[in-house]
Amino acid sequence: MPIDLDAFKPAYKKWVEESLPDYQAGNMKEIVKKYPFIAPDDIPWTAYNGQPSSQTFALVTSGGLYLKDSQPPFDTESIHGDTSFREIPKTVHPQDIGIAHAHYDHSLAEQDINIVFPIERLVELENEGIIGKLADTHYSFSYVNDAVSLVTETVPKFIARIKAAGVDVLFLVPV
Amino acid sequence: MPTISTGNSAERMANIKPPRAVLVKFARGSMFGEPGNVKRQRRIILDALAALQTMTEPGTIQELPYRWKQPDPE
Numbered sequence: 334m335p336i337d338l339d340a341f342k343p344a345y346k347k348w349v350e351e352s353l354p355d356y357q358a359g360n361m362k363e364i365v366k367k368y369p370f371i372a373p374d375d376i377p378w379t380a381y382n383g384q385p386s387s388q389t390f391a392l393v394t395s396g397g398l399y400l401k402d403s404q405p406p407f408d409t410e411s412i413h414g415d416t417s418f419r420e421i422p423k424t425v426h427p428q429d430i431g432i433a434h435a436h437y438d439h440s441l442a443e444q445d446i447n448i449v450f451p452i453e454r455l456v457e458l459e460n461e462g463i464i465g466k467l468a469d470t471h472y473s474f475s476y477v478n479d480a481v482s483l484v485t486e487t488v489p490k491f492i493a494r495i496k497a498a499g500v501d502v503l504f505l506v507p508v
Numbered sequence: 509m510p511t512i513s514t515g516n517s518a519e520r521m522a523n524i525k526p527p528r529a530v531l532v533k534f535a536r537g538s539m540f541g542e543p544g545n546v547k548r549q550r551r552i553i554l555d556a557l558a559a560l561q562t563m564t565e566p567g568t569i570q571e572l573p574y575r576w577k578q579p580d581p582e
Contacts, residue, residue: 370523372523372525373524373525375525376525376526376527376566376567377525377527377566378527378566379509379510379511379527380510380564381510381528381560381561381563383510384561385557385560385561396537437536437537438535438536438537439537440537441537441538441542441543442537442538442543444543444544445543445544447540447546447549448537448538448539448540448541448542448543448549449537449538449539449540451540451549451552451553454540454546454549454550454553455553457550458550458553458554463554463557464557495509500509501509501510502509502510502511502512502560503509503510503511503512504511504512504513504553504556505511505512505513505514505526506513506514506539507513507514507515507539508536508537508539
């Protein structure tokens with residue numbers, strides 16, 4: 334069943350109004366309890382009949398990663414979160430990656446980005462032929478509460494990008 | 509497009525219902541284990557690739573056996 338955004342919109346508006354004081358005070362447990370999560374009725378499913386050694390993989394994280402020298406960090410202030418995404422090249426040097434996400438402890442990831450975004454491991458697996466091709470571009474999202482903007486504006490752009498890049502499989506790694 | 513997910517909370521994953529996923533028992537922010545543990549990072553990815561090829565039931569979640577700062581099981 335498709336996501337019912339018409340039902341979500343007023344519930345989200347109410348949640349923002351009621352949760353803003355708790356959000357600003359950092360009472361995250363309280364605001365999570367009240368968030369109008371969209372629970373899918375069914376499980377989206379595309380069968381997999383391929384061989385990884387002959388296909389193109391792209392990595393998607395929600396860890397708030399961005400390129401420090403060329404991209405703006407994600408907005409970490411707004412209760413709505415930040416619905417944009419960043420493109421991370423597979424050739425990235427770990428030291429060039431910043432993390433802009435206020436809602437998980439990323440101190441260990443800053444020591445080794447591969448624990449949330451295992452790009453170096455995937456490059457190695459491509460070189461060994463275990464993965465056919467690692468896409469040139471990978472993707473980071475961050476903290477999002479505004480599911481309407483995410484679904485109606487961001488996701489179509491993201492899907493267009495991965496289709497144009499010939500991605501066969503997405504490796505989804507939330508934080 | 510087929511996807512393979514990782515997760516670290518069985519409760520969250522039960523609500524989100526990813527098509528197919530592997531579950532690790534690590535804290536948020538450490539999905540692939542300890543910093544510098546290259547073998548474990550690689551192993552988790554290989555487990556995810558195996559899950560991609562073998563899972564046929566939508567919503568299957570496989571718990572992986574790795575534990576924080578403990579050796580990988582043989």
